[in-house]
Amino acid sequence: MRRFVMAVIVVFLQTTVIWQIALMTLTVIVQVIILGRVEPFKGKEKNQLEMINETFVMFVMYHMICFTAFVPDLVVRDRLGYVLLTLIVVHLTASLFIITRDTYRKARTAHRIY
């Protein structure tokens, strides 16, 4: 449902970037609060992983604020772009590490069974 709300924000609020960013930040914050309070997923690790993902989304969101008139210097924006890309690469590497680790654990268990 949140993804649909985001699509509405992106497509129908094109003339008001401030509302786009404010509403998106609000949805991310609400999601983080729900994740922290309710813990809707099975298993502690899954909840923690989702929390890390949401925090990452929040970081990307704050970078988007820096690409508006809030930061007028183009050189600074370019550098912030590299910071954002580094952040994404670190997150991607961490995610792939977790996937590989879980696959290895599963493989070890399956090997014992067979």
Add this chain to the structure above:
Amino acid sequence: MTIVKIVVATNYVLTVSLSASLNHILSMVETYQLIVLMPLFTVALPANVSIFFGYMMQIAAFEIFDTKGYLDKVFKLNPSEPLNGNFESLGLESIYLVHNMGTLALLYVFYIAIVAWSYFMRLACPAHGNTLQRHLFWGALIRLVTESYSIMSISCLINMRHLDWTSLNLGLMSSLTLLVFLLLILFPVYYTRFTTRNFDSLMEWKIRIQHRNYYEHLELRRGTWVLL
């Protein structure tokens, strides 16, 4: 003996690769689907970010094949302008639903073809046909809609801004857009209602085998509203 080894090895690979990694990979893709759509805000992205997100969008939107030329031939619609430069750099170069969905649209066509084939199978061999349909309704559909929800929402809403009934092809595209819009709204609502009503029997084999993709990873005892 060789056949047994092959079967065991295949089972081993499938157990390891599908059950362990697929859920994590899909969870990661869902996060990236959210992130790659952020550059669609009316912001002036630096060139480095714009190019990087363009590549990431191809992964998040499962854009495996270049469908543009093929879809142009099938639907014969006039070329259209993207909503703005940010949409263009992310590959959402058209205002039409099917063109923006690309490979995902082909996946839906493929799904419909398998469903049609399952009905023929059911006539020819009821036992196998029933098993196939049990997995198609609703397991595969839930997975397909869930994973394509972000891209489908964006593509649908872009087309919703330009509904046009002046020709047969445009009317077809507009009708399809309205249909997809209804699916996007009704899908989460239906499943929340379904899960609430059948809460006590969700773990029964018959319901679980068909609908588990929607709720299996959730702790529903904390409230069925977490589905939303």
